Amino acid sequence: MDSQYQTMKFGRNxxxxxxxxxxxxxxxxxxxxxxxxxxxxxxxxxxxxLLLIDWIQDILGLRKRDWTEVKRLLTDDQVRQIxxxxxxxxxxxxxxxxxLPTPSAKLRGLFLGTQRPENILANVxxxxxxxxxxxxxxxxxxxxxxIEKYNPLAHPELYKSDLLKxxxxxxxxxxxxxDGIVVLIPNPGDSDYSLQKTAWSSARARxxxxxxxxxxxxxxxxxxxxxxDFERALARTPQSYLEHSIRRFDPQFDDETVANMIxxxxxxxxxxxxxxxxxxxxxINMITTGTNLEMGLYIAQAIGxxxxxxxxxxxxxxxxxxxxxxxxxxxxxxxxxxxxxLNFKFLDGVSMAFARNMRExxxxxxxRSVLRRIWAEIGGNPDPNQSQRLARDFGDELKQRVAESExxxxxxxxxxxxxxxxxxxxxxxxxxxIQPGNLSVNMAxxxxxxxxxxxxxxxxxxxxxxxxxxxxxxxxxxKAS
Numbered sequence: 001m002d003s004q005y006q007t008m009k010f011g012r013n014x015x016x017x018x019x020x021x022x023x024x025x026x027x028x029x030x031x032x033x034x035x036x037x038x039x040x041x042x043x044x045x046x047x048x049x050l051l052l053i054d055w056i057q058d059i060l061g062l063r064k065r066d067w068t069e070v071k072r073l074l075t076d077d078q079v080r081q082i083x084x085x086x087x088x089x090x091x092x093x094x095x096x097x098x099x100l101p102t103p104s105a106k107l108r109g110l111f112l113g114t115q116r117p118e119n120i121l122a123n124v125x126x127x128x129x130x131x132x133x134x135x136x137x138x139x140x141x142x143x144x145x146x147i148e149k150y151n152p153l154a155h156p157e158l159y160k161s162d163l164l165k166x167x168x169x170x171x172x173x174x175x176x177x178x179d180g181i182v183v184l185i186p187n188p189g190d191s192d193y194s195l196q197k198t199a200w201s202s203a204r205a206r207x208x209x210x211x212x213x214x215x216x217x218x219x220x221x222x223x224x225x226x227x228x229d230f231e232r233a234l235a236r237t238p239q240s241y242l243e244h245s246i247r248r249f250d251p252q253f254d255d256e257t258v259a260n261m262i263x264x265x266x267x268x269x270x271x272x273x274x275x276x277x278x279x280x281x282x283x284i285n286m287i288t289t290g291t292n293l294e295m296g297l298y299i300a301q302a303i304g305x306x307x308x309x310x311x312x313x314x315x316x317x318x319x320x321x322x323x324x325x326x327x328x329x330x331x332x333x334x335x336x337x338x339x340x341x342l343n344f345k346f347l348d349g350v351s352m353a354f355a356r357n358m359r360e361x362x363x364x365x366x367x368r369s370v371l372r373r374i375w376a377e378i379g380g381n382p383d384p385n386q387s388q389r390l391a392r393d394f395g396d397e398l399k400q401r402v403a404e405s406e407x408x409x410x411x412x413x414x415x416x417x418x419x420x421x422x423x424x425x426x427x428x429x430x431x432x433x434i435q436p437g438n439l440s441v442n443m444a445x446x447x448x449x450x451x452x453x454x455x456x457x458x459x460x461x462x463x464x465x466x467x468x469x470x471x472x473x474x475x476x477x478x479k480a481s
Contacts, residue, residue, distance in 0.1 A: 045099050046177070048089045049184045053174050055085045056167055071164065072277045079156035079163050087143040087153065094191040097459045101183065103304025103379065106132040107372045109472070110303070112296045113310040115139050115288040116225055117169030117274065123310055124173065124182060125355045126346040126437075126474060129364045130371060135183045135305055136173075137290035139166045142190040150284065158284045161232070161276045168273060172352050181359070187291050188298060195454060199294040202450050206293075210320050217313045222287055228274075229285045235269035236280035293317045297451045297468055302459050304379060306470035307446065315440065315473040322444040322471075331387040332378065332443040338395035339441040342402050345409055346476065350432040354419050363408045367401045370394070378443060378469040409434060440473040 043051075057063060059081045060070050101108070109131045113123055117139075124134055143153045152159040176182040189196025219226075234242065242265065246258050253261075269275040289311065290296070300307055309315055347355055358364075374394050416432050447467035455464050 045101075045183060045185060046180065049177050052085060052089060053170060053177070056082055056170065059085075060167070062171075067168070067273060071273070071275065074160055074164065074276065074278070076156040076160070079159050080153055082163065082167070083140070083143050083152040083156070083159070086140045090142055090144070090186045090190060092144045092191055094186075096186065096188050096191050097302065100185065100299075101133075101303045103465060105372060105376050106304075107368060107375050108133040108135060108303060108305040109308045110135045110296060110300045110305040111137075111309070112290055112293070112307055112314055114222070114225070115286075115290050117165045117172075119225075119310065120169055121172060121352065122348070123308075123474070124176065125350060125352065126348065126476075127308060128176075128181065128355050128359060129347065130344075130368065132368070132372070133181060133183055133305075134176075135185060135299070135303065137299075138184050138186045139169070139286075139288070139290075140186075141286075142186065145190050145193075158282055160278070161283045162285055164276050165274050175356060176352065179356070181356075185299070187295065189291075189295060192458070195298070195458065196295075198450065198454060199292060199298070202294045202448060203292045206321070206448075217316075218311075221311055221313060225287050231265070232269060232272065232275040233280055233283060233285075235265050235275060236278060238279070289314060293321070294448060294451055297321075297446065297448055298454060300468045301447075301451065301455055301465040304465055305468075306375065306472060307468055308472040308474065310474055312473070312475075315471075318442060318446055318471045321448055322442050322446045332391045334388075335374070335391040335395045335398070336441050336443050338398050339439055342399065342439075343436050344402070344439050345405075345434050346437050346474070347412075348433050348435040348476065350416065350419070354415070354432070358412055358415070363412055364405055367405045367408075370397050370401045374398070375470065379465060435476045437474055437476040440475070442471040443469060445469050446471055 059078050060074070062070065065073075107130075109127060111120065111123060111127075111134060113119065115137070120136060120139075124136075127134060141152065141159075143151050146152070148154045150158070152163075170184075173182050173184075177184060187196075189199060234245070237245075239262065242262050243258055246253060246261050269277065289309075291299075293314070296307060299305070307318060309318070347358075377390055377394070413434055416434070420432055445467040446469075452466055
């Protein structure tokens with residue numbers, strides 16, 4: 001686990017991280033928590049994210065205690081305080097469209113994959129060398145939108161285990177958020193219930209229309225997370241329950257074997273940064289994909305982002321609403337084929353600090369440059385008469401840049417060897433690596449007419465995309481162990 005989040009304290013005379021241009025001591029240093037309903041200038045997306053990180057560190061005492069103590073000492077009141085901050089930062093009357101970034105020349109990706117800390121971190125790392133910005137839907141539930149029975153303000157004890165995972169993810173992403181590489185945004189439906197209901201209704205209609213049967217596939221892709229949550233919950237049960245569960249699994253186990261298994265279960269939990277070390281008293285453990293496809297398209301079209309995912313089931317959803325038979329898909333097919341024929345490489349198992357350092361050193365900048373120009377061209381309504389030529393030219397240039405990037409990957413590999421030599425590694429499986437992978441690319445244009453209509457009425461500016469011109473699925477080619 002990275003420990004960089006513990007250094008996210010800003011000097012009094014440094015520029016304020018909110019971007020106001022003022023010194024920190026003259027701006028956000030003395031901004032105390034205000035309860036929901038108190039009017040205050042909460043500021044930009046970046047300012048709100050950094051304030052949330054700062055408040056979380058104070059509430060959990062992270063400036064004086066380590067993560068092991070947080071796992072052991074997390075209280076209901078701390079959980080409630082953190083969700084009070086979330087509630088304050090994102091009230092129901094938030095004008096989110098005014099805060100969202102506008103389409104630009106930046107290569108901006110919206111992640112619509114598994115919303116789990118370990119998974120999001122891995123995907124941010126893998127895409128970090130191929131994007132300028134990575135947009136993530138906030139994993140925090142908004143207390144302003146939850147009925148009392150499941151509200152974290154009323155029942156914080158239900159959210160302790162889930163909050164532990166979310167907070168660790170956020171703290172590890174903190175340097176990336178501060179640098180503007182990761183942009184954290186709330187679900188637009190939290191402040192626009194009409195939009196939320198419309199997105200839900202559209203999704204249900206789409207599933208019925210396409211005879212959607214993705215639950216089994218989704219469950220299979222989530223299976224490892226279900227198992228991890230079960231093991232973490234099991235470790236928190238009483239000794240008698242653990243003994244009963246083990247003997248029910250195999251009645252032939254003797255007392256010594258049962259005792260050894262219980263010891264192993266407890267030790268695994270102590271070494272797991274995402275396992276709460278407290279007695280089990282009921283939990284809500286959420287596994288989401290950020291938002292549904294309809295809301296994802298709404299966000300991507302509003303901010304000028306491509307969609308990327310690690311889930312095959314989400315990818316099939318994207319393809320189901322793509323204009324595969326359109327002239328646009330045919331025109332861009334040479335570039336699509338170029339993407340899918342190339343062997344891309346991705347960082348895997350490295351620390352956030354290492355990946356950030358590679359960006360700062362400009363690794364793969366030439367490749368990002370051509371990807372940036374491709375994105376600007378396909379999202380800018382190019383002249384159809386020129387598109388086919390552009391597709392061929394970009395395809396050729398992409399092949400050239402990927403070949404040239406081998407020199408950068410060699411430098412990254414050398415840096416990895418040095419990094420691994422100075423970092424404690426517990427097993428061969430934990431070694432940081434460079435993994436080959438496939439990029440499945442859809443350039444047919446993904447859109448739902450209803451979403452475009454919603455954008456017209458809600459985004460009070462002329463510039464937004466009429467469809468999402470690019471979607472990406474990443475699948476690593478892992479070596480068999």
